[in-house]
Amino acid sequence: MTESTSGYQSSSRISHSSSNTPERHSKPLVRPQHPMGIGIDFGTTNSATALFDGEKVHLVKLEQHSIVMPSATYIDKNFGIVTGQEAINSYIEGNTGRTVELSAEVLGEGRTTTGQIGDGGLPEEGSTEKVYGQSFVDGGQTGRLFRGIKRLLGGSDSQRLMVFNRPFRLVALITPLLVRIKKSIDQQSKSIAGATTKHACIGHPVNFEGQKENKNNAALSMLAEAYGYADFKEKTYFAEPIAAALSYLHDNPGEKKDKLLAVDFGGGTLDLCILQHRDGDYEVIATHGVGLGGDHIDQLLFKELLFPLLGKGERWKRSGEDREIETLFPFEQYEDLILNWAVSYMLNQNQYTTPVLKRMESGDEGAVKYRRLYDLIKNNYSYLVFQTLKDLKATLSYQTEARLDIPELDIEFTVTRAHFEELIGSAVLDFESAITQVLKNANLQPDEIDLVIRTGGSSLIPIIKQSLNQSFPAKVVEHDPFTSVAAGLAIADYYGLGSDESEKITQG
Ligand SMILES: Nc1ncnc2c1ncn2[C@@H]1O[C@H](COP(=O)(O)OP(=O)(O)OP(=O)(O)O)[C@@H](O)[C@H]1O
Ligand SMILES: [Mg+2]
Structure with missing residues (x-):
């Protein structure tokens, strides 16, 4: 788990006025900024996008059969690029099962793929000599897959990842995903009157992973650049757990509970925020974010x-x-x-x-x-x-035991949920410490929280649910684990709740 802070500062007041009742609309607490709000959740593992027309949230279909798209980019030998599920399929088809043959390669200047390896599974720093002594390329490799790029954004912004001897900036690996998302938005927003599509509210974790000083702003700058290339001219920023809370409040317009805790446990980060009810609105009183997620x-x-x-x-x-x-x-x-x-x-x-x-x-x-x-x-x-x-982990969220079957390695055995829980004990402890920390940031005791909004793929793990249920008995609700953030971002875009580029996020 990386270090954590309460990094989120701007947009600390979020409106609760986005119900679809006419009375509420006649007196919105925040004036709509766009006829259609656009929210883009570029996640570590998955991406989702939503549109908000002032009444309804519309989830954008990013894959042929799904609204959720893997955050994956695949570049083949001819520098052809595919994204999403197709990226993963191409990688598996082309690169698994063949025999890898490495050959030494003369390096150009600068960095190579063989630098230090970050937790995300991708090279981070260009210290080839330090780690491997020599650069090798896999001559038979048909392409490279990048997934989890978000986890690298808080590292060095001059990073290059080598793809067949050509250096790629992180921005260049993210842009094709956003271009695809933009295309889907253009196609699917036509039915919304007055919709324009050159703006978006961009989600961000409370804290990006990485050791770099000022990493949050550096990461957002890279994201902003990529969104710019994808033709999003006007961009605002909003913290992911606050977006999840906003989406919940939109779906539950009568919610009057005083203090809400939103818990977004994803693939790369755990993001938390506490909101307090004030004069019909909710105000953000604390945030906290750590580098803990499904990847770990x-x-x-x-x-x-x-x-x-x-x-x-x-x-x-x-x-x-x-x-x-x-x-x-x-x-x-x-x-x-x-x-x-x-x-x-x-x-x-x-x-x-x-x-x-x-x-x-x-x-x-x-x-x-x-x-x-x-x-x-x-x-x-x-x-x-x-x-x-x-897959085993996800199956154990619904069954008390599951088979781990890897015929390629002649491995097959049963894993019980109890054993799984034992194995991930340290992650559960880290999860619980983060909850303690956000409460501390808000100067609250657990029993002062009135409602817990649980979202994100990793929040489906039964022991995580149990942990929250124990700390906040009868107060935890599950809210759209894979789409809540995108929905909240679309609402934030509609009402102009995001911060602009100059404000961004501050790092505590
Ligand atoms: N049923 C499940 N049980 C347990 N874990 C799951 C389940 N379904 C998905 N996951 C895990 O949830 C994670 C993805 O969740 P999610 O889509 O919320 O993350 P993300 O938004 O991409 O990441 P982040 O918000 O950290 O950038 C993955 O690690 C995945 O393995
Ligand atoms: Mg997420």
């Missing part, structure tokens, strides 16, 4: 469930100068690359594969595990394995 949970699962099956903890023997040496296999040298699927192919270097092959030769029980590790590395199965773990 997936990595915990990988470490705990699969590392032991891939050889962690096994010993190996090899000949030393005058005798045989037996030590623990240096599994830790593989861990970061295994956990960061976007760069797992870097394991296809002799320095990594030779010890694995050697250990496989011993033919004992442990050798089977190294066979799996070898297959994982050679066939580039990392992304597929993460996807299987995500």
